[in-house]
Amino acid sequence: MDDSIVIQTSENQPVAFTQDELGWLPWLHPLPEAELTERHWAGLVDRSRSKSAYFRLLVRDPEVLEARTKTDKDIFYNTANGLPRAERELAAAATSRTNGCIYCASVHSRFATVHSRRSEDVQRLLDEGVGADLGARWNAVVRASVALTATPIAFGQQNIEELRRAGLDDAEIVDVIDSAAFFNWANRLMLSLGEPTTKVGA
Amino acid sequence: MSAETRDIIGLLAGIAPGSSLEAIRERRSQARENAQKSYLALFEPTDFETFGATERHAAAAFVAGVHGEPEVANFYLAGLAKSVDGPALVEALKAEIERGKTSGPYGAFPPGPLSVEDKIGLIYRVAEARKATLGARLAAALEHAHLLVFRPRDATAADLQVLLDAGWPTTAIVTLSQLIAFLAFQVRAVAGLRALGASLAPGKSRG
Numbered sequence: 429m430d431d432s433i434v435i436q437t438s439e440n441q442p443v444a445f446t447q448d449e450l451g452w453l454p455w456l457h458p459l460p461e462a463e464l465t466e467r468h469w470a471g472l473v474d475r476s477r478s479k480s481a482y483f484r485l486l487v488r489d490p491e492v493l494e495a496r497t498k499t500d501k502d503i504f505y506n507t508a509n510g511l512p513r514a515e516r517e518l519a520a521a522a523t524s525r526t527n528g529c530i531y532c533a534s535v536h537s538r539f540a541t542v543h544s545r546r547s548e549d550v551q552r553l554l555d556e557g558v559g560a561d562l563g564a565r566w567n568a569v570v571r572a573s574v575a576l577t578a579t580p581i582a583f584g585q586q587n588i589e590e591l592r593r594a595g596l597d598d599a600e601i602v603d604v605i606d607s608a609a610f611f612n613w614a615n616r617l618m619l620s621l622g623e624p625t626t627k628v629g630a
Numbered sequence: 631m632s633a634e635t636r637d638i639i640g641l642l643a644g645i646a647p648g649s650s651l652e653a654i655r656e657r658r659s660q661a662r663e664n665a666q667k668s669y670l671a672l673f674e675p676t677d678f679e680t681f682g683a684t685e686r687h688a689a690a691a692f693v694a695g696v697h698g699e700p701e702v703a704n705f706y707l708a709g710l711a712k713s714v715d716g717p718a719l720v721e722a723l724k725a726e727i728e729r730g731k732t733s734g735p736y737g738a739f740p741p742g743p744l745s746v747e748d749k750i751g752l753i754y755r756v757a758e759a760r761k762a763t764l765g766a767r768l769a770a771a772l773e774h775a776h777l778l779v780f781r782p783r784d785a786t787a788a789d790l791q792v793l794l795d796a797g798w799p800t801t802a803i804v805t806l807s808q809l810i811a812f813l814a815f816q817v818r819a820v821a822g823l824r825a826l827g828a829s830l831a832p833g834k835s836r837g
Contacts, residue, residue: 443742
């Protein structure tokens with residue numbers, strides 16, 4: 429029944445990194461909204477997420493999705509202490525740029541711009557890649573994210589010292605680690621369960 | 631959290647209870663608790679459905695192992711050894727981890743301006759000699775795990791068809807994908823916190 433792949437026509441596949449809004453099309457069958465039970469609704473956390481094919485696919489394992497979503501929200505939205513939101517989004521964008529997730533990079537580069545108002549610098553990260561010179565503080569965040577994204581993991585004392593020189597305290601460094609580590613989770617789901625499309629609303 | 635229920639990331643990163651790093655993590659208690667709940671949902675679910683504990687621990691050990699994170703790999707190998715048919719798999723997995731180790735990420739972008747950034751690398755396949763021990767289903771999962779760890783941008787719908795053909799139903803593929811991707815997060819959280827903890831250890835220069 430559901431155990432088949434979904435072939436997308438790929439007519440509108442983006443071929444470059446962008447801050448524009450993109451859609452995402454699944455390669456496996458999401459659960460239809462009508463089939464969602466209370467267990468699934470709990471897994472979605474926000475009821476509005478039932479409109480997203482991505483979350484309706486992941487909600488096939490609701491307990492994992494629920495825990496993942498709550499991890500995500502605390503790492504990125506809990507700005508009571510620690511790193512400013514813009515730099516958490518920068519870490520997510522740099523990680524996505526490194527792994528090659530055009531969809532994730534579009535969302536989080538847009539957020540980085542919204543929270544930093546540095547659209548041109550964010551665009552240079554997308555266009556030139558993770559070697560773009562974005563100033564000492566952003567360079568330190570980008571380099572730490574890239575080092576953490578490498579396999580084997582290349583993050584070490586040099587990154588920590590560079591982050592400290594750029595003015596980050598230990599709590600802010602933990603936020604960089606969490607943000608980059610988390611996008612190594614998100615990128616792999618987005619890249620392997622479906623594809624981006626320039627057609628918004630997909 | 632009591633010592634008995636310490637979160638796995640804190641445990642594997644060697645964060646001492648009462649340390650300054652533990653206090654910093656307390657400020658993101660929801661992230662810490664839900665990373666732990668993710669671990670529990672993947673490895674101690676109320677219902678394993680069609681994806682058993684043996685396969686879950688084997689896939690996790692492989693992901694951590696090919697990352698070159700032996701402490702994390704050994705944690706899952708120890709979990710694997712506890713399952714009924716686990717011990718027979720440990721040696722085969724150790725050998726496959728060595729065969730799968732390489733440097734990433736690499737892979738191809740959609741044809742276009744990013745093609746200049748395409749990087750080729752190992753396309754890992756389980757050794758024929760070990761397929762009998764691992765079974766076709768687990769072998770397909772390990773090959774998929776290697777794809778996601780090292781060259782996630784190469785992933786296509788055809789790779790999911792391979793899993794379906796190897797006996798992975800759609801819902802189990804979702805859980806397998808989450809497990810592999812979660813491990814990619816977990817090993818980085820552990821490595822990052824361990825490095826930060828080392829920089830805070832008494833006697834270490836603050837650079």
